[in-house]
Amino acid sequence: MNEDKTTTPVDSGRRGFLGTAAGVSAAALVAPGVFLHSVAAAPRTEAVTDAVRWGLLIDTAKCADGCSACVSACERENGLDLQEPHSATSKWEQQQAAWIRKVKLQDNQTGRITNLPMMCQHCEDPPCVDVCPTGASFKRADGIVMVDRHLCIGCRYCMMACPYKARSFIHQPLTGQLTAVPRGKGCVESCNLCVHRRDNGEDSTACVDACAAEGHGAILFGDLKDPNSAISQRLREIPSRQIREDLVLNTGVRYAGV
Amino acid sequence: MAKAVVRIGLVALGLVWGAFAAQAAQADEVKRYVVEGSQAAERSACVEPTERMRRMHMEFIQHQRIATVHEGIRDTQYSLTGCVDCHISYDANRNPRPINQPDQFCGACHRYAAVDLNCFDCHASVPNRPAADAEAAHRAAGVTGAPHGGGH
Numbered sequence: 001m002n003e004d005k006t007t008t009p010v011d012s013g014r015r016g017f018l019g020t021a022a023g024v025s026a027a028a029l030v031a032p033g034v035f036l037h038s039v040a041a042a043p044r045t046e047a048v049t050d051a052v053r054w055g056l057l058i059d060t061a062k063c064a065d066g067c068s069a070c071v072s073a074c075e076r077e078n079g080l081d082l083q084e085p086h087s088a089t090s091k092w093e094q095q096q097a098a099w100i101r102k103v104k105l106q107d108n109q110t111g112r113i114t115n116l117p118m119m120c121q122h123c124e125d126p127p128c129v130d131v132c133p134t135g136a137s138f139k140r141a142d143g144i145v146m147v148d149r150h151l152c153i154g155c156r157y158c159m160m161a162c163p164y165k166a167r168s169f170i171h172q173p174l175t176g177q178l179t180a181v182p183r184g185k186g187c188v189e190s191c192n193l194c195v196h197r198r199d200n201g202e203d204s205t206a207c208v209d210a211c212a213a214e215g216h217g218a219i220l221f222g223d224l225k226d227p228n229s230a231i232s233q234r235l236r237e238i239p240s241r242q243i244r245e246d247l248v249l250n251t252g253v254r255y256a257g258v
Numbered sequence: 259m260a261k262a263v264v265r266i267g268l269v270a271l272g273l274v275w276g277a278f279a280a281q282a283a284q285a286d287e288v289k290r291y292v293v294e295g296s297q298a299a300e301r302s303a304c305v306e307p308t309e310r311m312r313r314m315h316m317e318f319i320q321h322q323r324i325a326t327v328h329e330g331i332r333d334t335q336y337s338l339t340g341c342v343d344c345h346i347s348y349d350a351n352r353n354p355r356p357i358n359q360p361d362q363f364c365g366a367c368h369r370y371a372a373v374d375l376n377c378f379d380c381h382a383s384v385p386n387r388p389a390a391d392a393e394a395a396h397r398a399a400g401v402t403g404a405p406h407g408g409g410h
Contacts, residue, residue: 043332047325076388140330148327149380177382179339184380199330 041201053143054193055224055252057231062218063115070117073210074100077194079178086172097168099191100207114258120145120166120191122252128158143252146192154186163244166190291367295347305335343385356383
């Protein structure tokens, strides 16, 4: 590149080049996305494999106090908002299943407050699966820990075993369930990383979308086994932890800033 | 001797003929459960031959259920969601009628056969997806009215 060209006020050739370059890179960015979408966004026809492991990375520094967008998006997506209290007075009858809870932590020495969403941590070695007497609590090949409600007898051992208090029990009969998310009295359930979205080849979860729409972008979803996925790259960049890492469960949900 | 053979042959023919007639009469008598106004009512075939569906549908669904829940296979041929989508019918106000009701597709035959299912304690008995999809499902079924009010 020579002096003359850079000092020329307007060099249409160079502009043209920049324009093309921008166009090309935009196309390169869009094309794989479009390609992925049109090919992958169809119902699965083959069994899931352990070639992927789904996980979340939550940056607590970006998780806003008082915001519960992820919780309400999860409720809408998974029909949890269709639960109705069975009595106006008894607090037990008003219990509702929840897949995400917003948790606020305070360091008593420094007063520092941390907000974070807490859901099923999708452990590699899940205690809920160990204790289940019927095999209802299981880990799918792609790392999603969930409950096969056809096998669940409602004993709730898994709820006791879970160090994260991530599971809920359905106490009352329900009506009006969503087609994609059946649910009924007497079974345990918890976050399944929007499994119906996974099997339709979509690329995020309801909570991730909601957090991004709020402008926080505190949650990343992706494949922990793919070194090039956004989540793996971010995990390489910033310090993160597993909650209760002393239990060596190798959780699929990781937290930064705690 | 030859006469005897012919006679036996004729008797056999008669028997076969009789069996055919009986079967034809039976086929006329078989009660049909496909409900007026459902997508299925406008089609000629189920996901498998009708005779096979009558006897085997529970096996198909059960197999599908394990494949879907444990292996993530959403191939919809035997999916319960698929049965509901195609066999659902609509009332005068164009609301879908729960498929397990005793006058609806699954409900009517199960009542007749004294089969008691709990599947629809959990599973949606009408197409009930988040708003946009439910509308698409209703459109696909040739219904343009307001979607079911139970969900979203």
